[in-house]
Amino acid sequence: MKILDQKISQLTIPTPFAVGDTHVYLLKGDMLSLVDAGVKTKEAREAFMIQLKELGYKPTDIEQIILTHHHPDHIGLIEEFPRARSIVAHENVDLWLTRNESFFQHYECFFRELFVTSGVPEQFMGFLDKLRVPLRYAGKGHVTNVISEGDVLPGHQEWKVIETKGHAQSHLSFINKNDGSFIGGDHILSHISSNPLIEPPINEEEARPKPMLQYRSNLQKCLDLGISKVYPGHGDIFSNVETLVPLRLEKQEQRAGKVLTLLKEYPQTAFQLCQQIFPRQYKKQLDLTMSETIGQLDYLEDSNLISKTYEGGLLYYHAG
Numbered sequence: 001m002k003i004l005d006q007k008i009s010q011l012t013i014p015t016p017f018a019v020g021d022t023h024v025y026l027l028k029g030d031m032l033s034l035v036d037a038g039v040k041t042k043e044a045r046e047a048f049m050i051q052l053k054e055l056g057y058k059p060t061d062i063e064q065i066i067l068t069h070h071h072p073d074h075i076g077l078i079e080e081f082p083r084a085r086s087i088v089a090h091e092n093v094d095l096w097l098t099r100n101e102s103f104f105q106h107y108e109c110f111f112r113e114l115f116v117t118s119g120v121p122e123q124f125m126g127f128l129d130k131l132r133v134p135l136r137y138a139g140k141g142h143v144t145n146v147i148s149e150g151d152v153l154p155g156h157q158e159w160k161v162i163e164t165k166g167h168a169q170s171h172l173s174f175i176n177k178n179d180g181s182f183i184g185g186d187h188i189l190s191h192i193s194s195n196p197l198i199e200p201p202i203n204e205e206e207a208r209p210k211p212m213l214q215y216r217s218n219l220q221k222c223l224d225l226g227i228s229k230v231y232p233g234h235g236d237i238f239s240n241v242e243t244l245v246p247l248r249l250e251k252q253e254q255r256a257g258k259v260l261t262l263l264k265e266y267p268q269t270a271f272q273l274c275q276q277i278f279p280r281q282y283k284k285q286l287d288l289t290m291s292e293t294i295g296q297l298d299y300l301e302d303s304n305l306i307s308k309t310y311e312g313g314l315l316y317y318h319a320g
């Protein structure tokens with residue numbers, strides 16, 4: 001637990017995920033708000049309650065929950081606060097809190113179709129059955145206050161909402177107009193590059209979002225916000241946004257360069273590329289590694305460096 005200033009404290013909660021601990025923030029203002037809520041495990045709940053008590057509060061003191069995005073390591077404990085009647089978040093968080101069944105079916109169909117056309121063999125499709133497993137770590141509820149770019153946080157007029165899609169299609173960050181501090185969720189972290197993740201379009205008839213392109217433009221957007229320091233969802237608090245953002249962008253361009261080199265040899269599917277880029281990880285983490293590969297392909301296509309053709313139901317990418 002860290003008291004950052006009179007109005008904001010950081011609480012750190014363990015998760016069972018590879019990412020390690022998650023940070024949540026307690027905001028004092030016209031209301032007492034919790035920004036993000038860790039995972040739903042006994043260990044997380046205990047760690048949170050101990051730190052809340054150290055700060056001099058009880059669970060019933062929390063009046064509002066604000067969420068940066070819908071991932072389970074950020075929404076776990078939302079049911080623990082009986083007086084928090086409002087959940088404030090991007091509208092796309094709601095599908096995950098309510099466990100909207102038709103959305104999940106659409107989600108699974110989308111990935112099956114995407115992966116089949118990307119050349120993923122049937123024996124690897126088992127991951128589709130596991131898509132819902134992380135939900136056991138997620139809290140249930142519904143978004144009562146939808147917020148979007150340019151809004152201010154209810155009860156905390158100095159915090160402005162910045163849309164930062166890429167890592168998630170529900171991702172928002174919050175900037176303090178007075179001192180430039182930035183609650184960044186998983187948009188920008190000091191120790192690892194945040195991964196843009198493929199998600200289906202919210203409306204089935206729309207084209208899928210391209211999270212790598214969103215992530216890049218939302219990183220660039222951060223350079224113009226006058227961010228003084230970042231309060232992240234994971235890892236250390238940091239202030240070198242002006243140097244970190246160009247580094248992250250450059251690293252991504254280098255990764256895309258490797259994909260382009262492979263495509264200069266011969267046209268390939270996303271799955272063929274994924275196997276070569278992530279030879280050790282692709283079987284165990286097919287969703288993450290395919291997200292990364294397709295992200296790089298979206299970037300190369302957007303830069304007019306590659307094109308694609310359909311042959312026998314498969315999508316092939318070509319250099320040039």
Ligand SMILES: [Zn+2]
Nearest residue numbers: 071073186233
């Ligand atoms: Zn996270």
